[in-house]
Amino acid sequence: MQEARARVKAKAAGAVSSSPGKAQIDKVLMAKKVGAGVEFKVVDRMETYDKDGTPGLVSSTGACGSVDDLMKEIMAEMDIIKRVINHDEQTEMSDIRKVVESDDRVGLIYDDEGDDLIGALTVVVKAAMDSGACASVLNPDDLPAGVAPSGNPTGAVFHGANNSPIRRFGSAVTRMKNKSMDVGCRWQVAEVSRPLNAVSEVCGPMGPVGLQDVLFNNNTCYVVPPGVVAKIMEHIQAVAEYPREGNLYLAEIELSSFARQGPAQ
16 A cells, blocks of 8 residues: 655645744645555644754644645635735836836837847747657747756757657746646757647656646646546546656557458368
């Protein structure tokens, strides 16, 4: 039996921050592999800290709650984080607006000398969610101003589906935002024609509980909380499965023709 603990700070529920000499109670999501499925429950976990801040006693208070309650607390905390991000963004955009309104070169960002165009603070791209990509990749031309790749001193390359080399320029971190998400993303910058979000990176490292789950149907793709797919699979039988190996989802399959067999001899 495997157990995984995903520790979540329940600030929205009034959990106190760690301080020396005081006990702190956090919510812990317990995931147990039971047969072919996964069982979830929420327990309270108490920690004490020594005067120098070193973690001390760890124990369970015995309190138990539902996964739904924990998800409500997580969503409440996410709302707080989003409000902070939105406030910071509004402040930044207000400062930019003042500069733009006071300058007749509307829509352009210049250096201190006023001669050279620096570039846009944001760019709009259309990224594909790709289970066949081993890493999230982005062309250097799609990076917003102020973001530069880390460099590739070793000269390592990616390889395409036809095994052709794809030049790499290192990594870069950007903010990804649209009407359904506002997150950070670490990209591998490379000579690709379209930004790709790797499913394996969105889901996180292999293990009992990932970072998120990804769902597809014939119309759209959803990124959902971890454990959703495992719960669904407790109630249905899969038509096919592509187990994960490294950063790809692979299935060994036998191929044959549909040619009709001849008459029996």
